[in-house]
Amino acid sequence: MRAIRVHEFGEPGVLRLEELPEPAPVDDEVLVRVQAAGVNPVDAYVRAGAYGKLPALPYTPGSDAAGVLQDGGARVYLAGSLSGTYAEYALCRRGQVHRLPDHVSFAQGAALGVPYVTAFRALFQRAKALPGETVLVHGASGGVGLAVMQFAVAAGLMVVGTAGSDAGRDLVAAQGAASVFDHRDPLHLPAACAAVGGRGFDLIVELLANLNLGDDLTALAPRGRVVVVGSRGTVELDPRDLMNSDGAVLGMLLPNATAGDVAEAHAAIGTGLRDGSLRPVVSRELPLAEAARAHRHLMERPALGKLVLVP
Numbered sequence: 001m002r003a004i005r006v007h008e009f010g011e012p013g014v015l016r017l018e019e020l021p022e023p024a025p026v027d028d029e030v031l032v033r034v035q036a037a038g039v040n041p042v043d044a045y046v047r048a049g050a051y052g053k054l055p056a057l058p059y060t061p062g063s064d065a066a067g068v069l070q071d072g073g074a075r076v077y078l079a080g081s082l083s084g085t086y087a088e089y090a091l092c093r094r095g096q097v098h099r100l101p102d103h104v105s106f107a108q109g110a111a112l113g114v115p116y117v118t119a120f121r122a123l124f125q126r127a128k129a130l131p132g133e134t135v136l137v138h139g140a141s142g143g144v145g146l147a148v149m150q151f152a153v154a155a156g157l158m159v160v161g162t163a164g165s166d167a168g169r170d171l172v173a174a175q176g177a178a179s180v181f182d183h184r185d186p187l188h189l190p191a192a193c194a195a196v197g198g199r200g201f202d203l204i205v206e207l208l209a210n211l212n213l214g215d216d217l218t219a220l221a222p223r224g225r226v227v228v229v230g231s232r233g234t235v236e237l238d239p240r241d242l243m244n245s246d247g248a249v250l251g252m253l254l255p256n257a258t259a260g261d262v263a264e265a266h267a268a269i270g271t272g273l274r275d276g277s278l279r280p281v282v283s284r285e286l287p288l289a290e291a292a293r294a295h296r297h298l299m300e301r302p303a304l305g306k307l308v309l310v311p
């Protein structure tokens with residue numbers, strides 16, 4: 001089978017297409033014929049060697065995908081795999097595959113694992129979001145941000161989103177945001193607060209904390225919570241801003257989720273896919289051989305939902 005292999009950590013050019021033997025499942029393992037593989041920022045951090053836990057070399061990147069079970073042909077999406085998803089086939093534990101409804105495309109299925117489990121965990125397991133609360137999705141145009149928006153709208157929260165491009169803001173508006181702002185505009189946060197009556201936000205889901213966390217603390221409603229999902233560096237903040245709102249900053253990292261947390265998230269994803277409230281947005285599909293280009297796009301271009309690789 002064709003698969004992307006990484007023999008050394010480094011720039012996107014280390015992602016190389018190679019021919020490998022098809023993996024053979026044993027015990028409770030299953031083999032999935034991959035139809036689309038999701039590209040996540042963590043794949044790029046690992047490829048660069050800039051992540052806490054690194055795989056042994058060589059390895060095949062990727063944890064998200066959708067495809068069909070080799071045994072029986074059922075449509076599934078993958079949240080994790082044993083062999084890596086940037087490949088024609090992925091070996092998985094049975095618990096890593098979940099049913100993909102017929103009306104959800106394989107490309108959409110590849111957008112589910114990391115983004116939607118992260119979104120569910122941030123909103124409901126960490127921040128305990130409640131219907132009627134206001135939420136600022138600070139970085140709403142990407143894979144995780146759009147998933148947060150869809151879960152929040154479905155749960156009856158009032159959602160405000162931000163994006164850095166016109167196309168991103170249009171996309172966020174189309175997901176049901178009450179208002180949308182440009183996070184590149186230095187005055188976007190006061191404007192976003194004004195859009196919710198000047199009270200501030202009950203909840204902020206933060207996708208780039210190193211740039212925004214200090215200012216987020218000034219935009220919280222009484223007893224508001226910031227959930228830090230993404231950060232690419234350090235940040236300066238004034239603790240007094242947090243004291244003023246009786247606020248809280250909550251961190252989250254997906255691997256910290258318990259098996260029960262993950263099962264609860266996939267149950268919610270299944271329900272949302274079936275009732276139509278969750279509709280993954282895929283705006284770019286690239287051939288598997290162009291994995292290096294996909295990683296460059298992911299880190300350099302404005303986000304517009306999900307980028308997937310097609311074997």
Ligand code: NAP
Nearest residue numbers: 041139141142143144163164168183230252253254302303
């Ligand atoms: P993505 O699809 O590449 O999206 C990145 C998002 O960040 C886009 O919405 C982008 O908006 C936004 N952004 C850019 N500049 C920003 C700014 N100044 N303020 C606020 N947002 C800004 O990536 P993703 O999959 O959604 O992941 C987002 C982040 O979460 C990444 O850092 C990722 O590593 C992290 N993450 C963490 C966990 C965890 O377990 N904690 C899990 C998944 C992801 P524009 O492009 O429109 O400017």
